[in-house]
Amino acid sequence: MAPLTLTALPPELLDHITTYLPTAQSVTRLGATSRSLHAFVEKDAWQTFNRTRFPSLHPIAPPSPRDAARSLTTLSKAWARRAFVSRYIEPHGDIRAYPGATPVERWKRPRGQTIGFTPQLDVYETIGQTWQEREEVLAFSAGAEVCVRKKRRRNGSEEVRWMIYRPLSAYEGRDDVTTLHLLRPDGNHESDSQQLVTGTANGDLCILQLPEGAKGDVPITYFVTNGQPVRSSSVFDKAGEHSLLVANMGDSRISVYPVDSTKPKITPLSSLDIRPPQSNGVPARHQRVWSTEFLSPTKIAAGLGPSDEPIQVYNLTPSGFDKSPLRKFSLQNDLERLDPEAAASGPAKKKRSSSVYPIVPLPPSTTAGSSTDGNVFLSGAYDGLIRLHDLRSPRDVEQAYSDPADDGAIYSLLSRGQETLVAGTSRHSLLKIFDMRLGAKCYSYLDAAGGQPGETGTETKDWNLFLRPHNAASTNGRGGNSWARRSQESSVYSLASASPHSPYLYAGVENAVLELAFTGVLDRHPDPVFFQPWQPPKGSHGRVGDDSWRSKEVLDLAMYEQTPNMTLRTQKSMWETWRTRQNESTAHAMLDYSSKLAGLDERWRVGSGGQSWT
Template identity: 35%
Template sequence: MGYEEMYGSWGERKEVLAWSAGTQIVMRTKETGANIEKIRQREEGLDQAPDQTWRYDAFKHLTTWFTYKIPDSSEGRDDIVNLKLLRPHQRDLASEDIVFGTASGQLSLLSASPDFAETRVQNYNTDRSNVFDESRKRAIADLSISSSSTPLLATALSDTSLAIYPIDRHNFSDQAIKPSSTAKTVLDGKPQRKIWSCEFISDDAVAVGWGPHAEPIEVYHIGPEGFLPQPLRRFNVASESVAHSNHTAVYSILPFPSTSPGASEAGHIFLSGGYDGIVRLHDMRSPRGFEQIFWDPTNDSAVYSLAAQGRERFVAGVALHSMIKVFDLRLSGSHSYHSILLSEKKFNPTNKTLSRDSATSTVVDGLKSQTPVVSGGWNLYLTPRTTPSRTAYRTDYTRLRGDSPVYSLSIPSSTSQKLYAGLEGVVESLTLHGVADIYPDTMLSHSLVRHSAGVVDVRASYNSDGGALNLGMYEQGTDEGLGMQLLVQDGVTDKVAGKERRDKAVAKGLDERWIDLRDEQNRWSSGETLPPREELPHRPRTSRRPPRRSGRGGGGGGGA
């Protein structure tokens, strides 16, 4: 989880990022601007103290680190499974406030002031009774914070209860705060069903994601007295023609950004990510279960996380291949290079094998034409194609990495160049920037090093420590896999590639540092021969597992 503040001008910013690792919370603050640059220039060349908690990153931004460990906690038992940061308008500017929940049932507000090395903790009662009993705490399934200046905390507990707590950061008490309202959620009269997610979609409505079920999304209204006893709305995720055979689990819910085209200030519109690999757009004002489908025909891995990127795109983190997917939120067909309308085609993603805490479906076969199906975005593998230099990291990066689900995603603001992905054992930072731009982003220009002729030295400017990762990506195609481009990144080198390759990239609508592997088969890193266009794989069929919400070593489990 992260946020970003802008102080008047484009280059004056502060970014705060927090994540969990076992029973610990790591928080990083990044600051940039004219004053930071003056301080950096004065301190350049000075030795760093062994215990120094701050440094300047590759872009010459000041980064400060803070860690917190739950007292008397045990790894594997008390692991943090969810955390959220309060926004600047919700907190005291002297500290950062983090709400976190654990697998053992602790729910707390941590107020940390790194400048003064001070922390305060307020606990919340997750017990079933009115008298707090440490042994009867319920595990935290998910949590969410409303966006108002006087926020509420919504929590999904392990016994399928929803609880609302007030957040009053000015009055910390030794007593655990009781919920101001609770609701017992039982889907189809079956309390054994599991809640996977809960999210405020407005200040007075919380959406809950179940699984597996034909109606896996419920929305509960919060009135003056708290939760209403019955859900305000249930959403069916199947087509009307085969609703009885379509079940899925909903792992992630994302309120539609209010600044996006077609958004609602009242919070009527939201996205959901399911086990079936589909992201659906829902509208509280519509009688239909969903208004639009975003689907990648080349890979239908379960969607574990969602994040909004600016006004026009969103990013989905999936269960397989350490992969993220980028989709266009704009109207289907308005930009042909991002959206392909498939209303004439049968929509039939791969069948899933039913297992515990998993879902199975043929999903939406015979989907009606009035429901637009959008594909044609692009996917990025977060596992490096080549082993990064060990000298670039404090620990051996390759030991921590394997094929991991993308458990969490965070984009600090609508104007941020950053995207953070929480994977198993690591948080990966992506900077969305064209290193070959003649006029680089001023947020990232403090690191520029130029040759004597005035040309930017790309390696010295953007990869001086050798820590940049070499990633692969591809553009999604149609339902038949047509139009898919397999691409790899050409690393961070001293100069832009030759004119011939630049011209090829421009002709394909690509930045010159992305290579179409079909044009350069001899550079395929694994030594394989790429198949002809008509034989390209378009729907990997591999088994998947449910998301790991707790356990030892979960670096991205608590959100990014």
């Protein structure tokens, strides 16, 4: 009998074999063995590789699974090596101000307040007919103003346009934007406007339609709030389903609205007052609702406090809110309920009173049986802990993520699939990054490195990043960006990313918005969808190339790993990093020996590099 070859195997077995291939290189080699296997790889294997190695990060149906694999593997390496380029972003270039669609030569940041503005963020992207064609829409608030950036990438070029909107009678402080959401296009046709939902401190909650082009009018749909200040909101905006908005007004009122921009005014479908629990007949004081979040179209979670049970989840039925919560969560597990015998043998454990600020649902994985249907979510609390909760479990807390060196309150959360958790804290401009895979590693760029010099992994997975520059050039510069006005000590109020597979992460700190582009400066083969290899300026009048890579705008940040010794590392400038590479005398020489041992990006070095950082 003739020996069985790979080409003779049925597609089901070939697909199963693909799940064991650890790297994109191994998939490419499989496709190079024969024409039939090449056809299988292009049709099925790349999608299987993406689904297996990036179960919660990969796009569902990309135009090119091969190109998607390139982006996913390159991005995974950048995150593992903590390789990113950061800069402040604000409107520049092609700017139109609304109402009126007036061209603006230079954007002026808000004035009139004793502290800087608190940015609210949202961002999404749409992919065109090819993986390289895409549009990213970013929106952030600056006091009473909203700034929207549209960035289109096609055929290796990039087009950026800005729209800013400010009500004619708005005043800083009184009319500040407190909530912001971009409404996604429905995909059936191209819209001639960008729709977004904004809520303000003076009680306005509305849908704005910023027109494309030179049209000056901005149609507005108002939600009825009875003049109460808008504290928080969440939008359920999913293709094929009716969009819904839940908002928290005042200290206790939450209301659900349909989202319909064709109407001039929208009244609530249902409203509910979350009253503080009473103690001896007297209501608890100083408690309020801090956040509201859709877990699913029929489940809404509210974060409140101070309270012994600061998370309450409500069912939303066709007739409105159920008056009683579906579930209340404390911030620790109830020993008596879980183990009555253990509880009877010792004193009852006192519940922990705290406040919960952000709540975000955990996105599902693509593996079989992993759909969460809104049952699993994360919360950030005043006590500095991030907790994982599951509505299907009798436990109040399934997993807790903490930083042994800092217990600042958690103000913002962002999950990159089920792999990475990013948290913004209340002080020190500190961003915390946790690995949620609990030791599991679906893909490792080290498998593809093949033992190349310097490609060593990091022992510690969790790390903290200071979102304030330590380089003097970034804080004392002049010109259009005016870095000297930036806050040096801030909370991280908001976090956003266009998708789990996007290389861009945005953070809102006091008076500024930062962009972190995850890519290596010295990577000779960066993801061509988003980046080009960096080149230094050619002389005093030379250009770096792409406008987004101007060296003078790149910030040098600092970070430390969540370990007992907490060694501070700072980023070298892009030029210094490039110059060190050029001065290497041997093929195996490394830029920084400590970075080699840690497996970090070449820009990192131990200590402050001789500059004042604090």
